[in-house]
Amino acid sequence: MKTSVSRKRGMVIVIVLFALTSSLIFAGFLMNRSVKQGYEKIITRERTQLELLCHAAIEIAKLKIKAAPTELYTAFRFKLDEPAATRTSALYDAFLADLRLEVLDPELTSESVPMTARVTAIERLGITKKGTGLSNGYVEDYLRITASASSQLASFSGGKGLKNDVVMQVTMQITKLERQ
Amino acid sequence: MPGNIKAQLLPHSKREEVELHRATGLDVHAGVTLVEVIIGIFIFSLALMPIMGLFGRGSMSTQMTGDYLAAMQTCSSYLRALSALPAVELPIGNPVPLDREFGSLVTNRVKIPSGAVLNATQFSHRLQIRYVMRDAVKKNLWFDFMVQPGQLASMTVYKQLLRLDFEVSWRSRHDGQTDRVRLFTYKADLE
Numbered sequence: 001m002k003t004s005v006s007r008k009r010g011m012v013i014v015i016v017l018f019a020l021t022s023s024l025i026f027a028g029f030l031m032n033r034s035v036k037q038g039y040e041k042i043i044t045r046e047r048t049q050l051e052l053l054c055h056a057a058i059e060i061a062k063l064k065i066k067a068a069p070t071e072l073y074t075a076f077r078f079k080l081d082e083p084a085a086t087r088t089s090a091l092y093d094a095f096l097a098d099l100r101l102e103v104l105d106p107e108l109t110s111e112s113v114p115m116t117a118r119v120t121a122i123e124r125l126g127i128t129k130k131g132t133g134l135s136n137g138y139v140e141d142y143l144r145i146t147a148s149a150s151s152q153l154a155s156f157s158g159g160k161g162l163k164n165d166v167v168m169q170v171t172m173q174i175t176k177l178e179r180q
Numbered sequence: 181m182p183g184n185i186k187a188q189l190l191p192h193s194k195r196e197e198v199e200l201h202r203a204t205g206l207d208v209h210a211g212v213t214l215v216e217v218i219i220g221i222f223i224f225s226l227a228l229m230p231i232m233g234l235f236g237r238g239s240m241s242t243q244m245t246g247d248y249l250a251a252m253q254t255c256s257s258y259l260r261a262l263s264a265l266p267a268v269e270l271p272i273g274n275p276v277p278l279d280r281e282f283g284s285l286v287t288n289r290v291k292i293p294s295g296a297v298l299n300a301t302q303f304s305h306r307l308q309i310r311y312v313m314r315d316a317v318k319k320n321l322w323f324d325f326m327v328q329p330g331q332l333a334s335m336t337v338y339k340q341l342l343r344l345d346f347e348v349s350w351r352s353r354h355d356g357q358t359d360r361v362r363l364f365t366y367k368a369d370l371e
Contacts, residue, residue, distance in 0.1 A: 012220035020227045027234035034241035041248045048256050049363050055263065056366035060341065063368035066346045067335050071325040078329065094326040101366070104321065105312045105343060109196075 031036035044163050046164045050149040053101060055116035057147035061099055061119045069176055076124050117149035144171045243353055248361065250298045251348035255363040259346050261290040267342055267369035276307040301350050308345040312366065340369040
């Protein structure tokens with residue numbers, strides 16, 4: 001009777017199957033990780049682009065402030081300093097209205113991934129320093145610019161979509177001549 | 181003592197082996213035959229081929245991600261370096277000739293090559309700089325604001341806003357196709 005041989009026969013198959021299953025699980029893990037890396041690189045690219053757009057929005061705000069400083073301070077006055085009866089934020093809102101990249105550069109809307117970038121706020125910090133060394137009447141003032149950018153990837157990770165938002169703030173110093 | 185127990189269990193003669201076989205049914209010489217091992221190796225190698233393919237694909241994907249991130253980093257760093265220069269030192273062009281230095285100050289200068297080799301991958305660079313125009317005929321840029329409640333006005337800032345597009349392209353290791361990463365930003369002339 002050779003019953004003992006049949007007990008051990010087939011052990012190799014079991015061992016081989018075990019080794020293959022282990023390898024398959026490990027390979028699946030590696031594949032899953034590489035797929036996630038693929039998503040990660042797209043997310044990183046989007047965020048880098050949005051950071052650049054936030055910088056750009058702040059740059060454009062500086063350009064507008066440089067071009068129309070009186071209008072900005074008039075807007076601040078009407079929004080914050082006027083008596084309640086004449087107080088309005090219409091001037092401030094109008095100042096911010098076109099500080100949007102998609103308005104200033106219509107070609108932005110033709111990008112493959114829809115994205116927007118805008119200046120959401122320009123705040124007067126209320127820190128004013130007189131005596132700048134330039135001459136009488138010049139004061140240093142500080143403004144805080146807040147910009148935000150967002151993008152929407154429609155088809156991402158099984159059609160779930162991906163929305164990215166980046167917000168950036170910068171405080172800038174402005175030297176202005178105050179009317180006596 | 182364990183050594184003694186083991187010694188007692190091991191057969192010492194042919195007769196003892198036969199007795200042990202009759203008593204327990206175990207064949208002390210039974211094991212894995214050469215045929216079984218060969219069949220096992222054959223099955224293992226058959227199944228291992230696609231699994232190794234998965235390993236290789238994962239490795240390839242990692243390399244491709246590395247190339248993509250290197251290209252993106254190149255775009256980002258050159259765009260940031262160019263943004264730090266005065267706008268007047270940025271030449272308009274599509275494409276802007278590369279392999280030269282941008283910026284006149286020694287302390288603020290950037291050299292952009294037309295290509296680079298990173299991790300055995302050849303990357304090509306392309307830079308485009310243009311004025312941003314707000315209108316459909318692409319001739320002007322202006323800002324709107326209110327000078328008094330209800331009184332709209334605008335001011336032209338013609339040729340004071342630039343758009344910088346930086347593109348890096350390379351040949352994919354996966355399918356040999358050309359892959360591209362393009363990032364862009366805007367630079368205002370604040371001088």
